[in-house]
Amino acid sequence: MGAGKTTVAGLLAEAWGVSVRDTDHDVERAEGRTISDIFVDSGEAEFRRLEREAVAAALASHDGVLALGGGAVLDPGTRELLAGHEVVFLRVGLADAVKRVGLGTSRPLLLGNVRGQIKALLDERTPIYESVATLVVDTDGRTPEDVAGDIDATLTRNRS
Template identity: 45%
Template sequence: MRPLAVLVGLPGSGKSTVGRLMAGHLGVGFRDTDEDIVLGTGRSVAQLFSLDGERRFRELEKAAVRTALAGHAGVLALGGGAVVDPDTRRLLAGGPVVHVDAEVQEVLGRRGGVAGRPLLAGDAAARLRELAAQRAPFYREVARVSVPSRGRDAAQVAQAALRSLSLWPVR
């Protein structure tokens, strides 16, 4: 069992929103590995970062991604940093991975785009630009397709992703 689509991209890029729309169009379940971690630990991502540190969060994230990739047949959204782990990138290789390609200014302008995201505390714009530069090669490495979100709403991004994976039109 493998997901029909796996979404990667920057924090706040819209992966969860787009993923829910894709799952709805396909009539399948949606899963978010950050939500899996929160449910499994009883702590928010921000709490995990502040109490246990980023290293522990990444260990939990790696396990959550492995579990979801092996046991979810719908649409899956990964946390923005999941692709930094080389083992995770190997698991994603050749899969139906979509990079939701949002620009930094676009993420900053979204309602809730950076709120509650521990890696974006402080100067969110500078930090997001830094993350984008660090992670862009990893997103390109794992993605079968990249769907720019600039000038599109979430429904348009979802449809473009489905088309790119030859899953649209939905039958």
């Protein structure tokens, strides 16, 4: 959350001449409602199921850059789907995440103490992100362009 996934994905897609797809947008489009509404009306478990289906569909049909929601890899089925794919974890620290997300947010998992909730999410999720990632890139204090440039250079070098 606040790492710049959607922005960096767009920059990479542009640099590589491919399309970009965001599974959060796929879920919202398929359901005809926002992620916040899905969380409130149907619960997190249902959202994660919908998200897993969106990731599976995108991996099967999309050959560009794919941006996943921040909690996608919490689902073991989604982690299995990602095996064998290049997965980049955009690591963000607490201070930068709070600055980027803001304290007046409509994100469903940040009700109440935003800073405390972000810290709890980072503490819970970081080991999972690292276990799935084939590349980890720090984003603190960096522009999306710098982050995308590092990813591009590393992945291009690894493919050579």
